[in-house]
Amino acid sequence: MPSPAPFSRYEFMIAWRYLRARRAEGGVSVMTWISLVGIALGVMALIATLAVRAGFRAEFVDTILGANAHSTVYMAPQRVENEFTDDVYVVPGRIADYDAMAATLAQIPGVTRTAPVIRGQVMATANDSSNVAEVFGVTLDELEKMSRIVDPRTSVGSLQDFDRGIAIGSGIARELAVGVGDKVRLIAPEGARTAFGTTPRVTAYEVVYVFSAGRYDIDRTRIYMPMAEAQSYFNREGVADEIEVFVSDPERVDDWTLPLLQAAGPGAQVWNWRDASGSFLSALDMEDDVMFVILSVLVLIASMNITSGLIMLVKNKGRDIGILRTMGLTEGAVLRVFFLCGAFTGVLGTLAGVVLGVALALNVDSIMAGLNALTGGGAWQPEVRGIYRLPAELRAWDIARAVGLSLALSFIVTIFPARRAARMNPVEALRYE
Structure with a gap:
């Protein structure tokens, strides 16, 4: 058996x-x-x-990805000599032909979209309160593509009024005690040029949109301004500070670094979201x-x-x-x-x-x-x-x-x-x- x-x-x-x-x-x-x-x-x-x-x-x-670019292309600072005093000073890199460069970068396989951006530091004040903020000058079309910014569940106001005002983070709105329809004064250290030098520029803008990106540091420091207004406010007429690049697979964003550098040309530098948060x-x-x-x-x-x-x-x-x-x-x-x-x-x-x-x-x-x-x-x-x-x-x-x-x-x-x-x-x- x-x-x-x-x-x-x-x-x-x-x-x-x-x-x-x-x-x-x-x-x-x-x-x-x-x-x-x-x-x-x-x-x-x-x-x-x-x-x-x-x-x-x-x-x-x-x-990060819902409120920031996957990669950023910018030009390296340039060293310029004063021919009269022989002094050497550094000039921040600017992109003059930003529309052409954005179109060139958008043709790279895997790049979904590109957008020129103006960036600047300001002091935001209202109701006897102040806060340091970072201003992003973008177009309305690009702002509407940022999923974390346009989320109706966490935002107040209408982006359709963006051309006549600014969009601010909920943290700034809370610290300045302002809401949609209120005025916020922005003070930029590099403002109007006069015969006596450069004086700080102080301009009041209406808050038309308050957003929450889900990140405490973003909501507390970020302001969006129309691209054309940002160029005028920060003396960037005809130039952009950087080109934001969005790719099909953000987790493999490093794969696009070399193609972006080659397409952008001499003097270009690339900074992606992994460089900022990789550690x-x-x-x-x-x-x-x-x-x-x-x-x-x-x-x-x-x-x-x-x-x-x-x-x-x-x-x-x-x-x-x-x-x-x-x-x-x-x-x-x-x-x-x-x-x-x-x-x-x-x-x-x-x-x-x-x-x-x-x-x-x-x-x-x-x-x-x-x-x-x-x-x-x-x-x-x-x-x-x-x-x-x-x-x-x-x-x-x-x-x-x-x-x-x-x-x-x-x-x-x-x-x-x-x-x-x-x-x-x-x-x-x-x-x-």
């Missing part, structure tokens, strides 16, 4: 009966329940942490790896409790093992029975952890809102974190590696007590029965 195949139905039946048995009958021990709960909590923490880290990175990158994103990636290792150790510690529970189960089931061996069960069959006992614990703990982890990740925003309410806003500070909320993004890969890690550790630590049960001598097991 052929021997049964490994992991036959009767092996599952015996293992399941051992797990269902009452503690007085030598069934599942307290250590097994502790290991099951520990694995569930470890997997839950691992999934929730990975989801939060992925969501934080996605939100951080989205706030922070690298720190996030390293932190993700460290957190995964730390939480993996917690799952390992919880899995080790399976060993203790199985050793106690093997000790209590010594008589049963002897009887099963005398009935014809092989060492391999006994090993598989007790391996299944430990594996059941690992699988059930992992499944419970996945359910709890997914539930926690899906509700982390509400949980943080509750903590913020209890702590008076101290649980999440936008001025420190940069973004206003703590999102979570569940990714199949993160859940899969958390499940794979938990099951692998649970199966590995089960092998030792299962082998001990398989090698038990049936004669010794039944000697005192």
